Amino acid sequence: MAGRHTAAEAETTEGGRPIERKVGSTSHARSWSPGFFVKLVLMAGVNALGVYVLFSAFTASSWIVFGGMLGLLLAADYVYFSKRTLALKYLIPGLAFLLVFQIFVIAYTGYVAFTNYGDRHMLTKDDATNTLLLRSVERVPDSPQYPLVVIESGDELGFAIIDDGVVRAGTMDQPLEEVEDAVVVENTITDVPGYDLVNLSQLGNRQNEVTELKVPLTENPEDGAIGTQTGASGFVFQTTMHYDEDQDALISDKTGKTYVANPDTGFYQADDGETLDTGWRVNVGFDNFKKAFADDRYASPFLKVLVWTFAFAFLSVATTFLLGMFLALVMNDERMRGRKVYRTFMLLPYAFPAFMTAFLFAGMMNPRYGFINQVLLGGAEVPWLTDPTLAKVSVILVNLWMGFPYMFLICTGALQSIPADLNEAAELDGASGFKVWRYITMPQLLTQVTPLLISSFAFNFNNFNLIYMLTNGGPRFADASVPVGHTDILISMVYQISGLSGQAAKNYGLASAMSILIFLIVGAISMYSFRRSRAMEGAN
Structure with missing residues (x-):
């Protein structure tokens, strides 16, 4: 059997000590294996896309995009054709998407927030000059x-x-x-x-x-x-x-x-104050942030919308969690028959697309022709979406229908992970069902679901789809000079002010400034809540 090798080949040094070298351990970066050719084709596609972006950025003189794309492209080529970067091969796709779709977007939004970018200020100075000459x-x-x-x-x-x-x-x-x-x-x-x-x-x-x-x-x-x-x-x-x-x-x-x-x-x-109609982007400092709080056109509706946004986000989390937890407790009782069937029905609202659900309820709540008024209320004309108070109630109820299945799911998982011995021990000690829930089940449940409740609060704080599809922010404030309404939350107000809805002049600078404020508010609340949740977890 001398000279025969299976999993390794034996080599010797000058001192006679054997060295083992594993057969087939060569990296794709230095071999001509089929995997190498697959990687070569995939990287060729990535490089082709990167070169296209580079060419477009160069043509448009977007040097920041050009530099960022060139850096990403060189980094990807080095990582995937190097033998020393095994861990980065798994990390670089996520890092690239994080840089492009998160960091770049936040940075660009921050840049726009300090400019007058909007109607009559969409161009650079050279483009604005050429446009005025052509007109x-x-x-x-x-x-x-x-x-x-x-x-x-x-x-x-x-x-x-x-x-x-x-x-x-x-x-x-x-x-x-x-x-x-x-x-x-x-x-x-x-x-x-x-x-x-x-x-x-x-x-x-x-x-x-x-x-x-x-x-x-x-x-x-x-x-x-x-x-x-x-x-x-x-x-x-x-x-x-x-x-x-x-x-x-x-x-x-x-x-x-x-x-x-x-x-x-x-x-x-001109010297007499006359201005030509086309302008260009300039830095305006903190003027957009001041306008949000000092300009009566925006300050008054902004404060109203801010208060309603907090109320909407808190009530949405509270109502969906309480209903989801109640149903999870009921369905978690082993004495209940047909639990699997009921649980399936509980998930149906979650399986239906959210924007379609909101659109469907908008039709059902029509004051004259909606299903709720015509069928359930016998032809009554209840202004579900046109009365300021009822519109807010309608938003909460529709969001309850859409959100309770999610809370039901996470509460069911959390309840099943709580050791049954704790409840049994409490019952043997004579604790009532309410005390078992109050002192054992609820603390254990909150420890596990609090991070998800925080993320749910952040989601509802920016729940644009529900507001846009159900009420479009209406009914409008009677005393506001901007198209903002009683059910608008901050993100939908930003959408209206940006001018994308077509109901106001485009003002991307002010909209970006408000987006930064929303980011800071949600970030601060999330950081505080996570600290509190860790403290509660340590206490438990």
């Missing part, structure tokens, strides 16, 4: 006429023209460039690679958008732009303003009026 245009007299078609790239409109037999295409943000392989039939453009042609029926619905569109001829807006009134012929339009770099101002060529850039407001402003 202040007039048709050049006797300018040449170009055959034109309206094109579309995504949701962005543009023009394609025939210029000396060459097809050139562009959008408001992309100057006209020559397009190869474009198809022209009888002096009419029929196909533009990379774009979709907008037909005549679509032009009718977007006529204003088309006539207001101006596509720059070159990178310099002062060289002019192409515009149209008919959607079939293009003309050269020339800007009536020019940018003076020495003054950092836009000057009207028709009136001579000078609009100087104001770094505090992010507007071009």
